[in-house]
Amino acid sequence: xxxxxxxxxxxxxxxxxxxxxxxxxxxxxxxxxxxxxxxxxxxxxxxxxxxxxxxxxxxxxxxxxxxxxxxxxxxxxxxxxxxxxxxxxxxxxxxxxxxxxxxxxxxxxxxxxxxxxxxxxxxxxxxxxxxxxxxxxxxxxxxxxxxxxxxxxxxxxxxxxxxxxxxxxxxxxxxxxxxxxxxxxxxxxxxxxxxxxxx
Amino acid sequence: xxxxxxxxxxxxxxxxxxxxxxxxxxxxxxxxxxxxxxxxxxxxxxxxxxxxxxxxxxxxxxxxxxxxxxxxxxxxxxxxxxxxxxxxxxxxxxxxxxxxxxxxxxxxxxxxxxxxxxxxxxxxxxxxxxxxxxxxxxxxxxxxxxxxxxxxxxxxxxxxxxxxxxxxxxxxxxxxxxxxxxxxxxxxxxxxxxxxxxx
Numbered sequence: 091x092x093x094x095x096x097x098x099x100x101x102x103x104x105x106x107x108x109x110x111x112x113x114x115x116x117x118x119x120x121x122x123x124x125x126x127x128x129x130x131x132x133x134x135x136x137x138x139x140x141x142x143x144x145x146x147x148x149x150x151x152x153x154x155x156x157x158x159x160x161x162x163x164x165x166x167x168x169x170x171x172x173x174x175x176x177x178x179x180x181x182x183x184x185x186x187x188x189x190x191x192x193x194x195x196x197x198x199x200x201x202x203x204x205x206x207x208x209x210x211x212x213x214x215x216x217x218x219x220x221x222x223x224x225x226x227x228x229x230x231x232x233x234x235x236x237x238x239x240x241x242x243x244x245x246x247x248x249x250x251x252x253x254x255x256x257x258x259x260x261x262x263x264x265x266x267x268x269x270x271x272x273x274x275x276x277x278x279x280x281x282x283x284x285x286x287x288x289x
Numbered sequence: 290x291x292x293x294x295x296x297x298x299x300x301x302x303x304x305x306x307x308x309x310x311x312x313x314x315x316x317x318x319x320x321x322x323x324x325x326x327x328x329x330x331x332x333x334x335x336x337x338x339x340x341x342x343x344x345x346x347x348x349x350x351x352x353x354x355x356x357x358x359x360x361x362x363x364x365x366x367x368x369x370x371x372x373x374x375x376x377x378x379x380x381x382x383x384x385x386x387x388x389x390x391x392x393x394x395x396x397x398x399x400x401x402x403x404x405x406x407x408x409x410x411x412x413x414x415x416x417x418x419x420x421x422x423x424x425x426x427x428x429x430x431x432x433x434x435x436x437x438x439x440x441x442x443x444x445x446x447x448x449x450x451x452x453x454x455x456x457x458x459x460x461x462x463x464x465x466x467x468x469x470x471x472x473x474x475x476x477x478x479x480x481x482x483x484x485x486x487x488x
Contacts, residue, residue: 201400201403203403203416203418204400204402205402215484216482216483216484217402217483218437218482218483218485219402219437219440220437220438220440221422221440221442237417238416239419241418241419242420243400243420243422243442248486248487248488283415284415284416285414285415285417289447
């Protein structure tokens with residue numbers, strides 16, 4: 091059983107979707123720990139309600155390296171083999187990335203490489219694209235930049251606000267994050283350059 | 290009837306798709322002239338076979354401004370009201386863009402703003418995206434940068450080569466270019482910032 095470590099900063103709706111898939115038995119994994127850098131993150135409370143280990147490691151005032159070493163230690167203590175960022179609003183240090191090589195996933199609400207960084211849905215609306223979407227990728231030291239595991243397109247409507255577009259994309263996020271997890275857990279892939287080749 | 294001017298450098302398969310839609314009567318337009326910067330472009334021959342005015346204006350050795358003025362003159366002589374770039378491998382000068390404000394369209398084989406410039410399909414494969422596509426946009430002075438009229442997503446498969454991906458995208462190009470033309474010809478849209486708002 092692959093032991094998942096979830097990192098989140100907010101409500102963690104992608105964490106909840108993963109937890110639902112695990113509970114339904116269609117992901118061969120268990121959630122070993124949920125960590126948040128914000129003690130008041132609703133995602134921590136959601137984890138506790140599900141009876142999952144939930145740990146706050148506040149990041150405020152801490153040097154990135156120091157913080158990341160604390161997070162790595164907690165993940166190792168819980169025997170985590172695969173780290174899932176689910177709305178974790180921090181860039182990981184090289185130390186963190188090297189501690190879990192090609193074992194950290196992130197989800198981003200755009201079709202990368204378009205609109206990396208904050209407020210991707212707002213960026214998409216401002217740019218006037220007719221198609222946006224979401225991306226699950228391996229995490230490297232750069233922002234929203236590692237090899238891509240899964241993407242889903244989502245139409246952008248003339249009537250969209252950031253909220254309606256974000257909601258439409260979120261639905262696909264919940265679907266493809268578990269799809270990507272299934273690929274990584276299954277192990278039937280290889281990374282060639284930036285490409286993830288399945289099968 | 291909107292009079293279209295088509296600019297191409299090669300085989301002009303998007304020109305042929307537009308011509309088919311015009312011939313079928315589902316585009317309220319007529320093709321006034323097909324211009325190529327390369328005399329040997331197969332697209333010119335295809336235009337002649339269809340009985341359409343086909344003009345070679347070779348660009349070799351000419352300053353961009355000088356060339357663009359020649360093209361503008363020919364387009365005006367033919368009463369062109371809407372310019373369609375269909376594989377025209379040149380950046381337009383500010384003079385050209387200002388001669389037809391918001392009346393020049395281009396199609397690009399990626400979901401812009403991802404992968405502007407040459408070899409977009411190759412760029413997409415190298416980047417390892419799982420979704421690419423195509424974009425019809427208004428042309429400004431920057432490369433593949435104007436307000437977006439239409440986009441279509443296209444899946445990228447593990448087995449894709451540049452050729453198979455390009456062929457899958459091209460099918461959608463042929464569809465959305467006429468869709469975008471129908472919007473511009475109908476006139477039922479407005480441009481707000483970078484956004485094209487329909488209706």
